[in-house]
Amino acid sequence: MRMKMKLLLFLCCVLWVSADVLHEDLAIDGCSEFDGEKMYTLDGEEKWYADFKQGKGIDPQPPFVDHTSYPGGYEAAVTNQQICKSNLKTARVVMKDLPPERDPPSSLIIYTRNFVNLGEKNSLICHVSGFYPAPVNVSWTKNGEKVTEGTSINVPFPNKDGSFTQISRLDFIPQQGDIYSCSVEHLALTQPLTRIWEVEKTQAGVGPAVFCGLGLTVGLLGVAAGTFFLIKGNECS
Numbered sequence: 639m640r641m642k643m644k645l646l647l648f649l650c651c652v653l654w655v656s657a658d659v660l661h662e663d664l665a666i667d668g669c670s671e672f673d674g675e676k677m678y679t680l681d682g683e684e685k686w687y688a689d690f691k692q693g694k695g696i697d698p699q700p701p702f703v704d705h706t707s708y709p710g711g712y713e714a715a716v717t718n719q720q721i722c723k724s725n726l727k728t729a730r731v732v733m734k735d736l737p738p739e740r741d742p743p744s745s746l747i748i749y750t751r752n753f754v755n756l757g758e759k760n761s762l763i764c765h766v767s768g769f770y771p772a773p774v775n776v777s778w779t780k781n782g783e784k785v786t787e788g789t790s791i792n793v794p795f796p797n798k799d800g801s802f803t804q805i806s807r808l809d810f811i812p813q814q815g816d817i818y819s820c821s822v823e824h825l826a827l828t829q830p831l832t833r834i835w836e837v838e839k840t841q842a843g844v845g846p847a848v849f850c851g852l853g854l855t856v857g858l859l860g861v862a863a864g865t866f867f868l869i870k871g872n873e874c875s
C-alpha cells in the first residue's frame with residue numbers, strides 16, 4: 639500500500655514538471671544587411687517560418703502533428719524586417735561600426751538519414767553548428783561533380799549560446815563506390831570546410847551482422863560461465 643502511494647506522488651510531480659517547465663516556445667526575428675529571418679519553434683522544432691524568397695509562410699511540420707496556423711504571420715514578418723533593418727542601420731551609426739564578431743562553424747557532421755541499403759532511397763544530412771553570424775552556404779558534390787538537384791537547407795536555428803545551426807540535406811540513392819561531399823562556406827572561413835561520405839566505407843549490411851555475432855558470442859560465453867559456476871557451487875555444498 640505504501641509503495642503504491644509513493645509511486646502516485648512521483649507521477650504527479652513528473653506531470654507538473656512536464657506541463658510547466660520543460661516546453662520552450664520561441665519566436666525568432668532577425669536581420670542582417672542582406673538577409674532576414676522569422677521563425678516560431680516549439681522545443682527546438684521549427685513550427686513555422688517566413689520564406690522571403692517565395693514570399694509566404696512555410697509550415698515544415700509533417701502531416702501527422704496538430705498544426706498551428708499564423709494568420710497574417712507573413713505580412714507581420716515583412717513589416718518586422720523593415721523595422722529590424724532600420725534598427726540595424728541606426729545601431730551601426732550609433733556604434734560607429736558594429737564589432738565584427740565572427741565565429742566559424744565549430745562542428746560539421748555528415749550522416750545518412752536512414753540505414754544504408756544499396757539502391758534504396760536515402761538522404762545525406764550535413765549538420766553545421768556553432769557559427770556566427772548566420773547563414774552558411776552548403777554545397778554538395780557526387781564523385782567530384784557539383785549537385786544541386788534534391789538539395790535543401792533549413793533556416794538558421796539559434797543555439798543557447800547565440801551561435802547558429804543549419805541542416806542541409808541531399809536526397810540520393812546509395813550505389814557502391816560513390817563518394818559524396820558537403821562543403822560549408824562561412825564569413826569566418828577563408829576556405830570551405832568539407833566532409834566526405836563514401837558508400838563503401840559504411841560497409842552496408844556488414845555492421846549489424848558483426849554486432850549480432852559478437853553479441854551472441856558474448857551471451858553464450860555468459861551462459862557457459864554461469865552454468866560452470868552453478869555446477870561448481872552445487873559440488874561444494
Ligand SMILES: *[C@@H]1O[C@H](CO)[C@@H](O)[C@H](O)[C@H]1NC(C)=O
Pocket residue numbers: 773774775823824825
Ligand atoms: C553564399 O553564396 C552567395 C551567392 O553565391 C554569396 O553572395 C555569399 O557571399 C556566400 N556566403 C558566404 C558566407 O560565403
